[in-house]
Amino acid sequence: MARSNIQNNIRRFRFDANEMTQQQLADEVGTSRQTIVAIEKGNYSPSLELAFRIARVFSTSIDNIFSYKP
Amino acid sequence: MSYREKENLVNIFSSLVITAVYALIIYQKQMAGQINLEDDFQKWGIVFLIFAGVSIVARIIIYIIFSIINVIATREGKIPPVDERDKLIKLKATRNSHYTFSVGFFLAIIALSIGMPAYWLFILFVISGVVSELIDNGSQMYYYRKGV
Numbered sequence: 001m002a003r004s005n006i007q008n009n010i011r012r013f014r015f016d017a018n019e020m021t022q023q024q025l026a027d028e029v030g031t032s033r034q035t036i037v038a039i040e041k042g043n044y045s046p047s048l049e050l051a052f053r054i055a056r057v058f059s060t061s062i063d064n065i066f067s068y069k070p
Numbered sequence: 071m072s073y074r075e076k077e078n079l080v081n082i083f084s085s086l087v088i089t090a091v092y093a094l095i096i097y098q099k100q101m102a103g104q105i106n107l108e109d110d111f112q113k114w115g116i117v118f119l120i121f122a123g124v125s126i127v128a129r130i131i132i133y134i135i136f137s138i139i140n141v142i143a144t145r146e147g148k149i150p151p152v153d154e155r156d157k158l159i160k161l162k163a164t165r166n167s168h169y170t171f172s173v174g175f176f177l178a179i180i181a182l183s184i185g186m187p188a189y190w191l192f193i194l195f196v197i198s199g200v201v202s203e204l205i206d207n208g209s210q211m212y213y214y215r216k217g218v
Binding site: 004030031032033034035038041042043044046047050 | 072073074150151153154155156214216217218
């Protein structure tokens with residue numbers, strides 16, 4: 001499966017947010033931990049809604065977390 | 071291995087075991103002359119309906135056993151919620167499964183058209199049903215592992 005062109009720095013944001021765990025983030029945004037793992041590894045591009053929810057958890061905008069590299 | 075991958079593995083196992091055991095029972099009855107599936111299409115209907123019922127009950131039992139063993143082994147009582155990624159993976163796996171069953175259906179029709187006995191239609195239906203289910207669960211495992 002080709003890796004996604006959408007890159008993210010969720011890992012860094014989690015670290016900055018008091019070393020939030022993947023499970024905590026998953027619970028906050030209403031997904032499974034496996035989905036957070038897949039997003040961080042670039043194996044899954046989240047929907048716009050999930051991207052917004054993730055950005056909201058870190059009180060920032062989507063483009064600070066996700067970027068598109070063609 | 072994630073919960074969903076294990077779940078799919080259990081589904082593959084139960085699909086193979088249930089179908090194999092049921093097919094063996096029916097085959098033995100056919101050989102013993104208790105039923106005649108070569109000409110009696112009504113019997114095929116009954117066999118399929120009983121299989122559907124048996125399959126559902128057996129799967130429920132296997133799933134309960136799997137859940138209990140999983141809780142004991144992982145000490146995690148909480149089943150992960152079904153999210154958008156799970157739904158997307160299920161959707162793609164169902165597409166692959168339907169393609170597979172369609173091929174099986176056409177093979178069955180081709181078998182009829184070249185003069186094979188009519189009961190082959192039902193046998194090919196069963197085989198393509200099992201294979202399409204394996205493709206469904208196998209696809210899900212692939213997408214969970216490799217990404218979607």
